[in-house]
Amino acid sequence: MSLSPEQIRQVAKLARLELNPSLTEAYAGQISNILELVGQLSAARTEGVGPMAHPLEMTQRLRADEVTQPDQREAFQAIAPAVQDGLYLVPKVIE
Template sequence: MSLTADQIRQVAHLARLELKPEMTDAYARQLSNIMAMVGQLSNADTANVSPMAHPLDMHQRLRLDAVTAPNLREAFQAIAPATENGLYLVPKVIE
């Protein structure tokens, strides 16, 4: 499995990462090596094996529908890059 620089740019776009242009080739080489290592998985016989997403066989717990968490909006927004009147600010999206 070999990844090209173009594929790296596409994956980076999907992950919303702006890569330094000089890193693209190194990433392509390193990710190709990693995917080659990962490729060993295709040799495993997994017919009739059910996928395992999680080590514990547990169900999502339910709780009473009661207010338990206090409103901490001010504390949470105090660490935001930009806020105004309780809202998070970002550049204009809709013209």
């Protein structure tokens, strides 16, 4: 499986990554090589094998529905790039 620079730009768009245009060509070559390595998986015989998402066959632990964490809005907003009146600022979304 090999990816063209155009496909790399598409994947980058899906991943919300702005690529340095000078790297797109190199990324295409490298990612194609990685997918070639990964392609070995297609030869594995997996009929009837259940997918394994996690090493411990555990179910999600539940806890009582009680408040356990204090409000830390100020601490969290203190490390944000741009806030105002307790809100996170982003560029204007609606004209």
